[in-house]
Amino acid sequence: MATATDLRRIALSLPxxxxxxxxxxxxxxxxxxxxxxxxxxxxxxxxxxxxxxEFKCQLAPEVFSPVPNAWGKQGWTTITLDAASxxxxxxxxxxxxxxxxxxxxx
Numbered sequence: 001m002a003t004a005t006d007l008r009r010i011a012l013s014l015p016x017x018x019x020x021x022x023x024x025x026x027x028x029x030x031x032x033x034x035x036x037x038x039x040x041x042x043x044x045x046x047x048x049x050x051x052x053x054e055f056k057c058q059l060a061p062e063v064f065s066p067v068p069n070a071w072g073k074q075g076w077t078t079i080t081l082d083a084a085s086x087x088x089x090x091x092x093x094x095x096x097x098x099x100x101x102x103x104x105x106x
Contacts (some may be wrong), residue, residue, distance in 0.1 A: 001081075001082050001083075001084070001085070002023075002040030002081045002082070002084040002085065002086055002088070002089040003081060003082075004037055004042075004043070004044075004079075004081060006086060006089055007035070007037055007044055007081065007089060007093070008026075008037070009055065010089060010090050010093050011035055011093055011097075012028070012030040014030070014093065014094065014097045015018075015030070015097075015101075015105060016030045016031075016091070016101065017029065017097065018030075018106075022036050024038075024039050024044075025037055025038055025039060026039075028100075029046055029100065030100040030101040031099055031100060031101050031102070032100050033047070033099025033100060034044050034046065034047050034096040034097050034099055034101075035047070035093060035096050035097075035100075037057075040080060041081070042043070042080070042082065043078050043079065043080055043081060044081065045067055045071075045076050045077065045078050045079075046076070046077050046078075046079055046092055046095075046096035047075060047076055047077075047094065047096050047099045048075045048076075048077050048095060048096060048099060049075050050073070050074070050075045051053050052075065052095060052099075053072075053075045053076075053077045055065055056077060056092065057077065060088065061078055062083050063079060063083045063084045063088055064077050064078070064079055064080075065077065065080075066078070075099075079092055
């Protein structure tokens with residue numbers, strides 16, 4: 001079972017990550033935001049590609065679900081922390097970190 005403390009510890013251990021307020025959430029950024037932690041610490045939103053999102057949601061639907069709006073269609077995915085193992089959280093954060101570090105081309 002993962003916690004908000006685990007998320008913060010893992011995220012801040014990833015190269016170049018900074019933490020900053022983001023509306024009612026806490027954002028973790030590298031080049032751009034790759035994760036936001038809910039104020040209650042129960043869930044976080046992570047940036048995946050749509051294909052990564054589909055895979056994660058099919059693999060572990062009790063842990064991952066698309067954000068229910070246009071952001072979700074872009075790959076933003078909610079992770080329910082108390083349903084996630086430490087390994088699932090670390091792998092998901094590393095994937096999201098890679099997406100946040102990537103230079104977006106237009």
